[in-house]
Amino acid sequence: MIESPLHRFRLVLFVAVAAVILAACSDSPTDPLLPDDDEVLVTSQEIQQILFADSESATAGLLALENDETVETFSLHGPATYVYASSSGRFGVLQQRPQDRVQFVDGGIWTHNGRAHVESPSLLGFELTDGWPTHANVNGDWISVFFDGSGNAAWLNEQDFFDGSPRVAFEVPTGGPHHSGSATLIVNGQPFFAVAPRHPEGEILPTSVEVRDRDGNVVATVPDCPRMHGNSSAGDVAVFGCVDGLVLVRPSGSSVEALKVTPEGEMEGLGLRNAWSATGAPFIIGQFSSPPGQQPSRRVLALVDVSTGGLTPLPELPGGTIDHFRAVEPQQGQAVLLGRDGTLYIFNGSGQLQRQVAGVVPTIPESGATTHQVSVVENLAAVASPSTGEVVLVNLASGQVDRRINVGGSPSRLAILGPRTDGLWEME
Numbered sequence: 001m002i003e004s005p006l007h008r009f010r011l012v013l014f015v016a017v018a019a020v021i022l023a024a025c026s027d028s029p030t031d032p033l034l035p036d037d038d039e040v041l042v043t044s045q046e047i048q049q050i051l052f053a054d055s056e057s058a059t060a061g062l063l064a065l066e067n068d069e070t071v072e073t074f075s076l077h078g079p080a081t082y083v084y085a086s087s088s089g090r091f092g093v094l095q096q097r098p099q100d101r102v103q104f105v106d107g108g109i110w111t112h113n114g115r116a117h118v119e120s121p122s123l124l125g126f127e128l129t130d131g132w133p134t135h136a137n138v139n140g141d142w143i144s145v146f147f148d149g150s151g152n153a154a155w156l157n158e159q160d161f162f163d164g165s166p167r168v169a170f171e172v173p174t175g176g177p178h179h180s181g182s183a184t185l186i187v188n189g190q191p192f193f194a195v196a197p198r199h200p201e202g203e204i205l206p207t208s209v210e211v212r213d214r215d216g217n218v219v220a221t222v223p224d225c226p227r228m229h230g231n232s233s234a235g236d237v238a239v240f241g242c243v244d245g246l247v248l249v250r251p252s253g254s255s256v257e258a259l260k261v262t263p264e265g266e267m268e269g270l271g272l273r274n275a276w277s278a279t280g281a282p283f284i285i286g287q288f289s290s291p292p293g294q295q296p297s298r299r300v301l302a303l304v305d306v307s308t309g310g311l312t313p314l315p316e317l318p319g320g321t322i323d324h325f326r327a328v329e330p331q332q333g334q335a336v337l338l339g340r341d342g343t344l345y346i347f348n349g350s351g352q353l354q355r356q357v358a359g360v361v362p363t364i365p366e367s368g369a370t371t372h373q374v375s376v377v378e379n380l381a382a383v384a385s386p387s388t389g390e391v392v393l394v395n396l397a398s399g400q401v402d403r404r405i406n407v408g409g410s411p412s413r414l415a416i417l418g419p420r421t422d423g424l425w426e427m428e
Contacts, residue, residue: 040427048418051092053080055412083413102128107417116425135181142184153182181231183238220258232275237306241272281330331378355399386410
């Protein structure tokens with residue numbers, strides 16, 4: 001059997017414990033715990049994990065990339081409707097919309113200052129119970145979850161999870177059920193919390209955006225955002241979609257400002273409908289479209305520059321392919337799209353198509369398709385393939401399928417846990 005670095009680390013840990021016991025019986029207080037040449041270095045992929053959830057059963061699994069084995073299986077309240085990772089990559093979040101629950105997995109592996117820390121994975125006892133958790137945003141230490149069924153927005157700070165005391169650290173009740181979203185901005189090290197309040201007549205989509213400080217005070221607002229839908233944030237910028245444009249929230253001195261932006265040029269007449277990004281990313285992917293009922297209908301993906309707010313339309317995918325899922329890799333500044341043709345398309349931050357990886361998953365039906373979620377970190381994409389029961393790993397640098405891991409069932413939602421960047425890590 002080939003010995004893996006993680007296996008060697010566990011062996012070294014056993015030797016270390018034995019050395020402590022022996023040292024307690026030794027007359028020499030200078031006996032080293034471990035010799036210097038016992039340092040264990042591992043690559044990122046040797047300690048990365050994939051948290052995947054089945055589209056049909058109330059289960060989730062934790063897949064170790066060191067050996068492609070499912071090392072843990074977790075029982076959930078229902079099939080996960082959305083899975084994502086905290087900024088550090090240690091914790092995974094599993095939203096279950098019909099069951100009104102949000103559960104959390106501690107993958108047990110995180111990195112810091114060139115060192116990797118390893119603990120046993122677990123499903124946390126802490127969970128959120130509220131109506132229809134649907135939308136989420138991760139920016140810095142902050143995780144926000146918006147509940148369509150209650151109109152509540154809840155924010156959690158990852159440091160509370162590290163401290164062993166997870167809690168809702170900030171919340172905004174918007175006044176009743178509606179379809180909305182929430183986001184976090186980090187300005188001068190301080191969080192600001194953005195949310196769309198409920199429509200005054202109770203319609204499903206809001207018409208405005210508000211930003212609050214840590215004390216709950218409204219510090220910025222845009223009242224003119226009809227049919228608000230779709231939002232995301234990266235660093236100190238957040239966007240919210242309007243039927244006729246978008247709301248851009250950005251720093252202003254020690255506080256923030258919120259302003260309405262109307263696209264011009266080739267994007268004139270389009271509004272932001274959905275948005276995606278990642279902590280540390282230089283842009284937000286925006287899905288823009290013409291107002292409902294307008295003909296001819298138009299749909300454009302564009303990169304929203306977090307420094308300038310400028311819009312860079314992405315070229316259409318080859319052959320008129322429509323994108324099925326989108327993800328942002330912040331280290332290399334890449335937009336990664338899974339097309340309905342089963343191809344993974346990789347764009348750089350200038351909107352140029354760098355690579356195409358064909359045949360990642362079978363062709364995805366135009367309607368009634370199970371979600372094929374994509375999760376990315378530096379040089380690595382994990383793609384859910386529910387029709388084949390696989391998690392597919394793609395090397396973003398080479399543009400090649402690295403391997404296909406059969407996990408059984410119908411894996412649909414997933415997130416990469418562990419290191420966010422490529423490199424070597426010293427095991428602790």
